[in-house]
Amino acid sequence: QKEVEQNSGPLSVPEGAIASLNCTYSDRGSQSFFWYRQYSGKSPELIMFIYSNGDKEDGRFTAQLNKASQYVSLLIRDSQPSDSATYLCAVNSSSGGGADGLTFGKGTHLIIQP
Amino acid sequence: EAGVAQSPRYKIIEKRQSVAFWCNPISGHATLYWYQQILGQGPKLLIQFQNNGVVDDSQLPKDRFSAERLKGVDSTLKIQPAKLEDSAVYLCASSLVGAAGAIGELFFGEGSRLTVL
Numbered sequence: 001q002k003e004v005e006q007n008s009g010p011l012s013v014p015e016g017a018i019a020s021l022n023c024t025y026s027d028r029g030s031q032s033f034f035w036y037r038q039y040s041g042k043s044p045e046l047i048m049f050i051y052s053n054g055d056k057e058d059g060r061f062t063a064q065l066n067k068a069s070q071y072v073s074l075l076i077r078d079s080q081p082s083d084s085a086t087y088l089c090a091v092n093s094s095s096g097g098g099a100d101g102l103t104f105g106k107g108t109h110l111i112i113q114p
Numbered sequence: 115e116a117g118v119a120q121s122p123r124y125k126i127i128e129k130r131q132s133v134a135f136w137c138n139p140i141s142g143h144a145t146l147y148w149y150q151q152i153l154g155q156g157p158k159l160l161i162q163f164q165n166n167g168v169v170d171d172s173q174l175p176k177d178r179f180s181a182e183r184l185k186g187v188d189s190t191l192k193i194q195p196a197k198l199e200d201s202a203v204y205l206c207a208s209s210l211v212g213a214a215g216a217i218g219e220l221f222f223g224e225g226s227r228l229t230v231l
Contacts, residue, residue: 056189103159
């Protein structure tokens, strides 16, 4: 069974600091990796996706992927109180036949302290 | 552009009763997913449709859950009979298949929160 593991937190980070969120996955055949943000009582929204090993930057966000270690992370620079949310790591392990539904981790609850 | 529409937003039923949730995806999105999110957990895929055909229902409890997507547009998820452990938010998501870089980029509706008493 495909698994995605995240530390549930809460992870508390001072405003302006770097928040580091981590995720590991079990399926070596996984092809694409996503970070979703979910505010309390709201639906998930896509923050970033990454397909290749290395870093991908988008504004204050950087996703890092290491397929050999089956590890993906999200860095948030200059953390703001509005970044306080649950961050869901998701993995796409396309199994053929068009099935490409994401497998999600339980999420890490991030708190940015003003 | 209108987002994914879901209804009802909230539903409270007693165990053994039935319930149905409706979803209308973003116009033009061929792929539709139903996810179950239990409090404190990540979303769990129940079923994936490609147009009006089922692509993946391996995690759908078929003894009590059913889903259909007639005409390849909107979809209905039904639970009959409901159990206490079905209390969760049922999220509908859609994606645009085939667009470069969009594989796996899901657009979620606001969800339908089910409480089973």
